[in-house]
Amino acid sequence: MDLSAVGRAVLIAREGRRLEAYRDSVGVWTIGIGHTAAAGPPMPRAGLRIEAGEADAIFTRDVAAFVRTVAETVPEPLPQHAFDALVSLCFNIGPAAFRRSTVLRRLRAGDRAGAGEAILMWNRPAAIIPRRQGEFDQFRTPYETALPRARRSNAQPVAAPVERPSSPSGARPGWRAPVGLAARRPLNPSPPERIAAMTPIKVTHHKAFARSFARTMARVFLIRPVLPPLLLLGCCAPAHATPLPAVDAAALVLPWGDAVVALAQGLSALLTPVLVAAFAAVLARFGGPLRLLVTDALVDRLVRNATDYALNAVAGAVQGRRLTVSVGSAVIARAVQRALDQAPAWLIRAAGGREGVAEKVFRSLPLEAAATAGNTLEPALERALGQGSARETRRAV
Known part of the structure; x- marks a missing residue:
């Protein structure tokens, strides 16, 4: 699973966006959207300032690690609103604390209601309680029922992100909807319709990565290096045969052993650099995510x-x-x-x-x-x- 657009908007509202370094509620230096030294560079310190675009880029990089932690540790598929609430909690308390939390322990025991109540146990310092209450409400309430609030004390929920228009599946770039089709779309969709349009069904990050890796491995190790030598072998195999001497049929010997050895040596010399280059290409493409x-x-x-x-x-x-x-x-x-x-x-x-x-x-x-x-x-x-x-x-x- 991944963080939805609504979950991202709510998390940004909870963390706030500050372009100058400051100390959070427990005194840790923070900048941008909840970025601390524990998440990596830049290291927040007194006097440090960043741009708004840089803050968004840092947040996108930071939140990916917390999404991965929640996706790898929760024992069962969760509703999107519950998953987003757990990402918000993990972002605040850290991956190590989340892995040892009562929330995760109760989820693994099948007690989803108890896991939601365990969110409220993370109540220190006292200033964090309204946020925990908001995460608890978000964990229990589907987005189709009500949009979440950053904190329970807030009067209004967080506004849903504006839906970006997209072309139908299979349409070429630059496709435009016919006038009649555009006229049939509701101008002011209700919140459930807006949420449904905003969270399309998509392949998860891990499945997309596995499929891309499988396609690359098949292309590199099967199609490219194996098919040309097979074609070459089929076309040129007779050239490896040694002319047969005119001897008695009872003493006829076919010297295919030498030909097979020569062919194997040729294929080895051909495939070795290809496999090395293929391995280097795989490392270049997937080395970054794996290393992270x-x-x-x-x-x-x-x-x-x-x-x-x-x-x-x-x-x-x-x-x-x-x-x-x-x-x-x-x-x-x-x-x-x-x-x-x-x-x-x-x-x-x-x-x-x-x-x-x-x-x-x-x-x-x-x-x-x-x-x-x-x-x-x-x-x-x-x-x-x-x-x-x-x-x-x-x-x-």
């Missing part, structure tokens, strides 16, 4: 392993219980140190650097209500930075 999928999975695993290690290493930290500000800060610092010690430099850069790792750990921890980025995350970063410098000094000595 693998990198995201490795980053999530790095954060999860570092967090588990820190929870076991810091005194007073208990798995599954809420952590105080001081204990939570110590856990974040220890997790960052663990990640820097164990992970390669390129994986740390993919996670957003030291700050990105710390923010991901911060968002995944069950912290008390008083915990903010100012009193928990920033002291942990300072502690990790100081201990990292001391460790490098000891190594140099």
Whole structure:
């Protein structure tokens, strides 16, 4: 599944669009449409400004990762409105926290109603409660019944995106509808009709990727390299036969063995560069998406392993219980140190650097209500930075 146009509009309304960096409700530096350092470059910081088009492009790139997380983890096909609500929740709490959430656990148990109620459990800080209520309503209410609100406290729902006119299936570019056909279309469709027209049935991202990959592999490995040699073999096979000597029929020997060996060597010399080039073409076409999928999975695993290690290493930290500000800060610092010690430099850069790792750990921890980025995350970063410098000094000595 993918995020619908209505879900995208509602998520943008919840996050807001701010072109200058600011601190969100928990003190994390944010810019554009909910973009933080945990999602990758650009790194929000004081004084940073971006353009409106750049903010939309960053949001499109960021939200794709959260859509993929929800699509890969939910156990069953969900209605579009429920899927969009889960993407909104995942975008706010992060992929790692979503994978460990009660929402996902209840969905896997078949309790969809309980999963919707579990959305309301993510109620810290208190300013986030109206958004959670809006996501809860969006999860339960089909778009045909009512359009969602960014927050339950809002007086009006989010306006549905304007439908773009499209030509019928199979029509050539530049096709225009006949005047009579255009006149028969309703000028002011009702909300259900508008929603139905706005969310056409389409092939999912994963199915489209699989079909494209299968077509490319068939074209590269079957049609192009195999068909020409077969035609060549059919046309030229008699040329490989050695003239038969005039001997007695009882002692006749056909030297096809040498011909087969020569043919195999020729085909090997022909196919080897073709297969190498085909493999390089496949990597060039699909290497980017595959690399992104693998990198995201490795980053999530790095954060999860570092967090588990820190929870076991810091005194007073208990798995599954809420952590105080001081204990939570110590856990974040220890997790960052663990990640820097164990992970390669390129994986740390993919996670957003030291700050990105710390923010991901911060968002995944069950912290008390008083915990903010100012009193928990920033002291942990300072502690990790100081201990990292001391460790490098000891190594140099």
